Amino acid sequence: MATSLEADxxxxxxxKEEAALRAAALRRALAETELGEAVAVARRAGVPWxxxxxxxxxxxxxxxxKYRAIAP
Numbered sequence: 001m002a003t004s005l006e007a008d009x010x011x012x013x014x015x016k017e018e019a020a021l022r023a024a025a026l027r028r029a030l031a032e033t034e035l036g037e038a039v040a041v042a043r044r045a046g047v048p049w050x051x052x053x054x055x056x057x058x059x060x061x062x063x064x065x066k067y068r069a070i071a072p
Contacts, residue, residue, distance in 0.1 A: 036070050039063070043071035 014022070035056065042052055050060035052067070 036067060039067045040071040043067075 012019075039052055039056075042055075043049075048060065049064040053060035053063035056063055058066075
């Protein structure tokens with residue numbers, strides 16, 4: 001089976017540019033997941049929403065609205 005895959009000379013199903021776009025979207029999703037986890041840890045440690053908002057570049061209220069489901 002490996003031989004048949006190695007001999008595949010067909011063009012890629014997506015362009016190099018689309019592949020780069022998809023890779024960037026995946027990295028963003030991973031970063032959002034990591035950020036959400038960090039917010040949850042910070043809230044459990046008692047960090048106020050205002051400080052979390054400052055850290056993520058928004059207001060405390062906006063941060064609370066975005067992350068309250070994962071970090072009450």
